[in-house]
Amino acid sequence: MEGRMTRARISENGTLTLPRALREAVGLSPGAEVEISQSGGRLVVEPVPPAALEVEAGEGAKRLTVAEFLAQRIPYDGPPMTDEMMDKAILDEARRRWERVQRQLDEDLRD
Numbered sequence: 001m002e003g004r005m006t007r008a009r010i011s012e013n014g015t016l017t018l019p020r021a022l023r024e025a026v027g028l029s030p031g032a033e034v035e036i037s038q039s040g041g042r043l044v045v046e047p048v049p050p051a052a053l054e055v056e057a058g059e060g061a062k063r064l065t066v067a068e069f070l071a072q073r074i075p076y077d078g079p080p081m082t083d084e085m086m087d088k089a090i091l092d093e094a095r096r097r098w099e100r101v102q103r104q105l106d107e108d109l110r111d
Helices: 022-023 065-071 082-110
Strands: 034-039 044-045 050-056 060-065
Touching: 060 065
Parallel strands: none
Antiparallel strands: 034 044, 050 060
């Protein structure tokens, strides 16, 4: 869908319905907000990222702002992390999990 033009019709009261393929391509679901701006005689429509995150809490979901969500995270006070350090940590964990699965598979085959 990227780069292709598509047409939509504006209703008498100004409602514009975006085609389903276009909504799905950019991850818009019912109730999603978009920002509309004008640039060089064109309309630019951009999805608005959600301002709050839903977190499961006891009797149901509780809405948190991004700031509230980030305030709950465990702070990291170690040395600065480089991309290489993160890549190595991810690879090490993937290896550890792979080896655990292989050991379990070997045990299952022996039984």
